[in-house]
Amino acid sequence: MYYGAIEAGGTKFVCAVSNDQFDIIDRVSIATTVPDETLDQVFTFFDEYSLKSIGIGSFGPIDVNKNSSTYGHVTTTPKPGWRNFDFLGAIKKRYHIPVAWTTDVNAAAYGEYKRGNAKNSESCLYLTVGTGIGGGAVVNGRVLEGYGHPEMGHLFVRLHPDDTYQGFCPYHENCLEGLAAGPAIEARYGKKGDQLEKEDHVWKMEAHYLAQGIANYTLTLRPEKVVLGGGVMKQKQLLPLIRSEYRNLMKEYVSTPDLEDYIVAPGLKDNAGITGCLLLAAEECEA
Structure with missing residues (x-):
């Protein structure tokens, strides 16, 4: 089984899977268009793998307050189609596994903190x-x-x-x-x-x-x-x-x-975000 990662940017999504040592087995870059179109390609990628957990680092603003009724949503973004979109909910509906949820820059910070x-x-x-x-x-x-x-x-x-x-x-x-x-x-x-x-x-x-x-x-x-x-x-x-x-x-x-x-x-150059997402996925799996 593998860890999954989604570094969700306003221009592109980078998705990856890794083994337990966080060696990336496969990755893909997907243009960020509207949610249904973008996530269809995300699902096509991850459906090929048996996943233990997923870490998401998303463009924002997003709701990270677990006590909020809109936890897991992208909120006041100007990105067409994504405002008030339940991103985390869409992923959990497709994959019944633990999912870590934070911002893309928090994920990058965590990647640099752990491995950069x-x-x-x-x-x-x-x-x-x-x-x-x-x-x-x-x-x-x-x-x-x-x-x-x-x-x-x-x-x-x-x-x-x-x-x-x-x-x-x-x-x-x-x-x-x-x-x-x-x-x-x-x-x-x-x-x-x-x-x-x-x-x-x-x-x-x-x-x-x-x-x-x-x-x-x-x-x-x-x-x-x-x-x-x-x-x-x-x-x-x-x-x-x-x-x-x-x-x-x-x-x-x-x-x-x-x-x-x-x-x-x-230190991780352009891989800080995706590395952080994989590390957070692993921690979510252990929580």
Whole structure:
């Protein structure tokens, strides 16, 4: 029997099965369209395997409050067809096995905590910077959730003195996501980030916003590691700029590990989320 994993993103679903050693036996990438169409392909993939449990890390917002009547639902997403969709219920209706349920970024944080660049730490934060910005945290070995899950991308930040862009977030405009996610870069400069690789001013402004977010997460959660993933972070010049801007903002007010070891890239690269889902599936099976 196998563990199953679903890393459910707004653009694509990555599904995988692994053995007890978490070696991936098979995986598939499925375009995220409407729920029925997407899940039909998910079911086609998993129906070929005898599963012990499944771990889901989903795009959000989602309801993770087990006492809520909408637990397991995708809630206020703008993704067509997915708003208020009972994602967990649809999976459980098909497969009568234990299912772990959390956000995609919580799953990635857990993967990095267990097997990536936050291994051997007591706590970590994972931030993905791409089409949107999302964050998850592991504190004392457990994924951080409360009444709901963190929405770290919607933190409010100060506008850069040279920035006239008002932000694209439909809820808050100039929150961290609204000012620093991929669409904000494209809206400012008329090009995608990978076409602006050599434009230093673009990445200095990006670092300014991301460092503000990390400073706030540091002051609030005091994680041992901050792991930065997502498509925007594939710009290799960005990580040193973020560390430098963070240092300027914090002025050594609180101690952290050396910044080279504190603000880091994912050790699992693009597999942090799917790894976390498999690990959570195994734990759900044992609960």
